[in-house]
Amino acid sequence: MSEYILGIETSCDETAAAIIKDGREIVSNVVASQIESHKRFGGVVPEIASRHHVEQITIVLEETFAKAGLTIDDMDAVAVTEGPGLVGALLVGVNAAKGLAYAHQKPLVGVHHIAGHIYANRLEKELEFPLLALVVSGGHTELILMKEHGNFEIIGETRDDAAGEAYDKVARTLELPYPGGPKMDQLAHQGEANIDFPRAWLEEDSFDFSFSGLKSAVINTLHNAKQKGETLKQEDVAASFQASVVEVLTEKTFQAAKQYGVKQVIVAGGVAANKGLRAAMQTKFEQEETVELLFPSLSLCTDNAAMIAAAGSIAFKQGHHAQWDLNANPSLSLERYAKRSMLER
Numbered sequence: 001m002s003e004y005i006l007g008i009e010t011s012c013d014e015t016a017a018a019i020i021k022d023g024r025e026i027v028s029n030v031v032a033s034q035i036e037s038h039k040r041f042g043g044v045v046p047e048i049a050s051r052h053h054v055e056q057i058t059i060v061l062e063e064t065f066a067k068a069g070l071t072i073d074d075m076d077a078v079a080v081t082e083g084p085g086l087v088g089a090l091l092v093g094v095n096a097a098k099g100l101a102y103a104h105q106k107p108l109v110g111v112h113h114i115a116g117h118i119y120a121n122r123l124e125k126e127l128e129f130p131l132l133a134l135v136v137s138g139g140h141t142e143l144i145l146m147k148e149h150g151n152f153e154i155i156g157e158t159r160d161d162a163a164g165e166a167y168d169k170v171a172r173t174l175e176l177p178y179p180g181g182p183k184m185d186q187l188a189h190q191g192e193a194n195i196d197f198p199r200a201w202l203e204e205d206s207f208d209f210s211f212s213g214l215k216s217a218v219i220n221t222l223h224n225a226k227q228k229g230e231t232l233k234q235e236d237v238a239a240s241f242q243a244s245v246v247e248v249l250t251e252k253t254f255q256a257a258k259q260y261g262v263k264q265v266i267v268a269g270g271v272a273a274n275k276g277l278r279a280a281m282q283t284k285f286e287q288e289e290t291v292e293l294l295f296p297s298l299s300l301c302t303d304n305a306a307m308i309a310a311a312g313s314i315a316f317k318q319g320h321h322a323q324w325d326l327n328a329n330p331s332l333s334l335e336r337y338a339k340r341s342m343l344e345r
């Protein structure tokens, strides 16, 4: 008998639902993006995000079932992002999942958003342990060691801005529309990395990251140029910024992969869509025949519910079922989430 999992994701500005079969096969995957509504504010407005989720969730769920030709009765479990994210946004997904699961007496599974980003890769390639995941998104920059399914150990993380956040803030200074990451990536490929921005290596044995110094350096360079009446080419600023971010991410991931002797390196989250990062990682790991490098397809890098269902499928198999009092947890820690699922096994 096949296993079907319904996934629901509403942690930020995408209302998403998906059905996956046997943990790895996408049956249907629907994402309603709110980017257009947030663009004029230059970022995600939490109140507007919640309201959109309320308007969209039923439509998105109906479309997900219709596309799959399945009903809620065919599902083995309902998996939902319980955190981290915007509390009002998360609540819409959590309540929709609880309502559906309770009404149809299906098991309910809470999923950590970052576990979802990592498990997006399992929709395309089986995971092999130990693995190292570089999770780079609008809210996260983390190096995570996984020794087995459902086990997450953070070995490095950002001390200030997340990589995607730095992209979006620098893009805003360049007066590019939200979200700036994809546009910066595009511009970077048309320019030259001819401005020497700093690289934050931190202490020698640290796998932590820091992007706020780089962000300030870019903003200061732009202001100084303006004061002198000079204009810097947007493309060159983007290329120089991207060169700094990509070099630090690639180098630290490479060192950590060697230190922990991992079989796979996974790049996940919205910034995993970055063409410069994908190319640099491929070049860096080319010679390492014992390490397999995985990136999800572009549509699975940014927020979606197929990844939540994929992580949910593993949690479900491990017996990690949520209670009916499951709540949105805006600051859910990945390691606490992992420990909890180990305890409940």
Ligand code: KG4
Pocket (backbone or CB within 6 Å): 012, 136, 137, 138, 139, 140, 163, 164, 165, 167, 168, 179, 180, 181, 182, 185, 269, 270, 271, 272, 273, 274, 275, 301, 302, 303
């Ligand atoms: O994973 P995601 O959809 O949402 C979060 O969980 O945060 O990631 C969104 C982030 C945004 O900061 C966006 O600018 C960034 O990913 N992003 C990119 C690219 N595509 C999306 N950053 C750099 N280059 C890209 N191609």
Ligand code: ZN
Pocket (backbone or CB within 6 Å): 113, 117, 137, 138, 269, 270, 302, 303
């Ligand atoms: Zn995300």
